[in-house]
Amino acid sequence: MAQPDISILIACRNEEDNVERCIREVARVLPQAEILIIDGGTDRTFAIAESLQGGFPGVRPIRNTGDRGKGHAIRTGISAASAPIMAQFDCDLQFFADDLPAVLGPVLRGECDLTLGSRFRAGSDRSAYQPLFFRDAGNRLLSGFISLLAGRRITDATAGIKAWTRDAIRQIDFRDDRYSYEAELIVRAAKRGLRIAEVPVRYASRTAGASMHRNTWKVIQAGLVIMAKSLAARFR
Numbered sequence: 141m142a143q144p145d146i147s148i149l150i151a152c153r154n155e156e157d158n159v160e161r162c163i164r165e166v167a168r169v170l171p172q173a174e175i176l177i178i179d180g181g182t183d184r185t186f187a188i189a190e191s192l193q194g195g196f197p198g199v200r201p202i203r204n205t206g207d208r209g210k211g212h213a214i215r216t217g218i219s220a221a222s223a224p225i226m227a228q229f230d231c232d233l234q235f236f237a238d239d240l241p242a243v244l245g246p247v248l249r250g251e252c253d254l255t256l257g258s259r260f261r262a263g264s265d266r267s268a269y270q271p272l273f274f275r276d277a278g279n280r281l282l283s284g285f286i287s288l289l290a291g292r293r294i295t296d297a298t299a300g301i302k303a304w305t306r307d308a309i310r311q312i313d314f315r316d317d318r319y320s321y322e323a324e325l326i327v328r329a330a331k332r333g334l335r336i337a338e339v340p341v342r343y344a345s346r347t348a349g350a351s352m353h354r355n356t357w358k359v360i361q362a363g364l365v366i367m368a369k370s371l372a373a374r375f376r
């Protein structure tokens with residue numbers, strides 16, 4: 141494959157029921173992109189990605205040995221990516237590959253260094269999503285907190301669809317291995333004066349595989365951990 145312009149980073153933990161559809165969707169929308177499947181699970185995700193390489197030359201399955209969480213997997217993807225521009229995309233198909241061009245657009249045009257997909261901005265479509273009141277309220281609360289730390293309005297800190305330049309992500313240099321990296325990278329980008337844009341995206345409920353956040357108490361705990369780590373990132 142020729143040097144790609146765009147690398148799509150897809151962190152996976154036990155996504156054997158989603159990975160094929162995810163690869164097909166991303167390759168349909170961005171046929172020239174490099175698609176990194178960064179697998180930290182124990183199921184057939186890696187084998188499925190490998191078996192699709194014949195039909196999709198952009199696919200590169202990577203075993204994230206000693207996987208420590210989504211942040212760790214995305215960092216592994218950043219180190220392995222060949223393109224100057226990257227996007228992260230969740231494998232669970234809650235976000236839509238059709239939104240990747242809109243999220244990548246401002247970065248590709250040089251208008252910003254980091255784009256955040258947002259489920260809570262005018263223009264975002266959540267009609268295929270069964271609202272989970274506490275999850276949504278928590279995400280909004282967290283985004284308000286991150287806005288204070290970033291010194292600018294962020295409507296959705298934790299959407300699984302974001303894009304950045306290689307140079308920006310090198311400067312951001314996020315450290316968290318788990319979910320907190322999503323908020324940490326925004327706080328660090330703002331601290332470094334990088335240009336951040338938000339783009340409304342569609343959002344749907346998971347239809348296959350299992351969310352890593354099934355228990356309400358664990359979700360509250362995760363929110364508190366993200367807040368504490370983002371606060372630390374602001375002052376580190």
Ligand SMILES: Nc1nc2c(ncn2[C@@H]2O[C@H](COP(=O)(O)OP(=O)(O)OP(=O)(O)O)[C@@H](O)[C@H]2O)c(=O)[nH]1
Nearest residue numbers: 151152153179180209210213230231232351352353
């Ligand atoms: N490598 C790796 N990937 C992970 C890990 N946890 C989650 N992922 C992947 O990150 C993406 C988002 O994970 P989800 O479980 O959907 O988390 P979420 O979207 O915050 O939670 P829900 O909204 O409940 O779906 C999916 O592609 C997961 O497979 C992990 O520990 N390691």
Ligand SMILES: [Mg+2]
Nearest residue numbers: 230232234351
């Ligand atoms: Mg999800």
